[in-house]
Amino acid sequence: MKELSELSDHQLLKSCRNGNDKAFDLLFQRYFKPLYSLSLKYVRDPEVAEELAMDLMLWVWEKRQLDFCPDGNLKAYLFRAIRNSVISFFRKKTLATQPLEDYHEETMPDSRHADHNQIYTEIEACFQEKLNELSPQRRKVYEMSREEELTYPQIAHQLNLSANTVKSHMSYSLNHLRKSLHEYLDVTSVIALFCWFIK
Template identity: 45%
Template sequence: MKAFEVLFDRYSGRLYHYAFKYLQDKGIAEELMMDLMLWLWEKRQQLDADVQLSPYLFRAIKNAVIKTLRKKSLTVLPIEQACDDETLVTPATDNRIDCQELNQAYLDKLDELSPQRQRVFKMSRHEQLSHAEIAKELNLSLFTVKNHIKASLSHFREHLKDYTDVTMAVLIYWWTR
């Protein structure tokens, strides 16, 4: 445990700054760094004692940044903006978005989450608080916050899969920001 704390103190800041340099998003950079450190902790028994950890960790964060940038390369719109965009809601469009129906489906599925999970998800996606800010405000561990958000996203993916046309791109924006 003490060795991990030393590694965390030594590398977490540098890994965070590396990710932030490319992503320009504090929350995502922090999330990638925390994911990597969690992975390191979970795999601690399997790591070779002779491995040079610094290059290994920086290669891992680089790959995580690249993966994140690829995911973000999709151009998506928030629901409000999509509803205001006439090109998306004109009758000539094959995939006409019924914004009220989509918004109601989202709200219905949000209501199905437990009160704690709803609160964490709303703080993350509606109030745009970082995982660390949510953890501090609700007196939860960072990993608990992360688990709540992941479970919420899985819930939405599972229950809103009928909206897989243009509306899914709009929802992905909400899920990934």
């Protein structure tokens, strides 16, 4: 029988569902530090970054009985989730630091925040639409780089491509996405975080 440390993420999640807290400890060891590092890169505050990463891992434990990662790719799921946590943090921060007179007396968030939400939704829809315009291989390379945090050599190895081909695919995809989302990028400091997708 395999040692816990040799189990895949999917197997560890299954073990968590059976109440094995040691399996969760291993998942925590695998992903807390990478999630913390990624969130710190954007929020620039160690305490906030730690809180976001900790909250996400706590959520995994609380939801362990649910099949929240049906494709089995926990790493990609967690990196998407921490990205969304950072976006949510900046949205709340911007709302909280607006002058009091910007808010209606009884209704919050105000229309300005509603505008932000609408823009956020439009950008997300536009991004997904433009991502879907990429060829299957280019989209796969992009997702492995941005969502799974793999290096070009790692992607090349997994897809049996040359590193130059991977680099070419990423260059095309990033250029395509930048051009498509350019009109949105300077709308607000919160929405600018969508640059995360295309940096």
